[in-house]
Amino acid sequence: MQLTIEKLVYGGDGLARTERGVVFVPRTAAGDVIEAEVFESKKDYAIARLIKVLEPSPDRQEPYCPNYATEGCCHWQHIRYEKQLDYKEAVLRESLRRVGQLEWNSEIHRISGPDRNYRLRATFHVKDGRLVITAQGGRIHAGKVKLGDGKKVAPGDLLTAGSIKPGLLLGS
Numbered sequence: 001m002q003l004t005i006e007k008l009v010y011g012g013d014g015l016a017r018t019e020r021g022v023v024f025v026p027r028t029a030a031g032d033v034i035e036a037e038v039f040e041s042k043k044d045y046a047i048a049r050l051i052k053v054l055e056p057s058p059d060r061q062e063p064y065c066p067n068y069a070t071e072g073c074c075h076w077q078h079i080r081y082e083k084q085l086d087y088k089e090a091v092l093r094e095s096l097r098r099v100g101q102l103e104w105n106s107e108i109h110r111i112s113g114p115d116r117n118y119r120l121r122a123t124f125h126v127k128d129g130r131l132v133i134t135a136q137g138g139r140i141h142a143g144k145v146k147l148g149d150g151k152k153v154a155p156g157d158l159l160t161a162g163s164i165k166p167g168l169l170l171g172s
Helices: 081-098 155-159 166-170
Strands: 002-004 014-018 021-025 033-041 045-055 125-127 130-134
Touching: 002 014, 021 033
Parallel strands: 021 045
Antiparallel strands: 002 033, 014 021, 033 045, 125 130
16 A cells, blocks of 8 residues: 655654555654555554655655664664654653643653654563574574674673673663
8 A cells, every 4th residue: 555654653653644544664764655565554543664665755865774674673764864853752741641631832852862863771581591682573593793993793792792781781
C-alpha cells in the first residue's frame, strides 16, 4: 500500500492515515511517500514494514550505523540530526498534551551533543549461557555485530575488546 507519513510519534515510528485507520511505520520521516506492507492489524491501528521510499522527505539522510538495517538499533539515523531534535520536541509536546493534559507553548530547552559516537552504554542479555544482544522485535542476535570502526565482534568479546569495560556493565 502507498502511504504518506504525516508525523513521527513516541518511539520514532511514522504515522500515516488511511480510510481503514492509522498505520505506524518504523524508519520513516514526516513527508515520506512510501510503499509499505501491513504485518499486524489491531482494532484501531495497524503496523507496517517499509518496503520502499517512493518520495523521500527532505529530512532524510543515509544512515551511517553499520547495524542500522539488521539490528534495530540507531532507528533515528535515517533523519538528519537537527530534524531529529525537532521531531523529538514535537513528540514531547504531543505527549504532554495527550497524556498530561498540558498545553506547553513555552520554549523547551534542548540539551544536545554530537550526532554520532556518543553512546556510553549497551544492553546485553544472557540466553542459554551466552551474552547476546536483543534486536528490534525481540530477535536474539548472538552472532557478530559491527562496531563504528567497521570491526565485527561478538557481544561477549566486547568485554575484552576494549570497547566496553566490565565495570561499566556491572555499574561500578
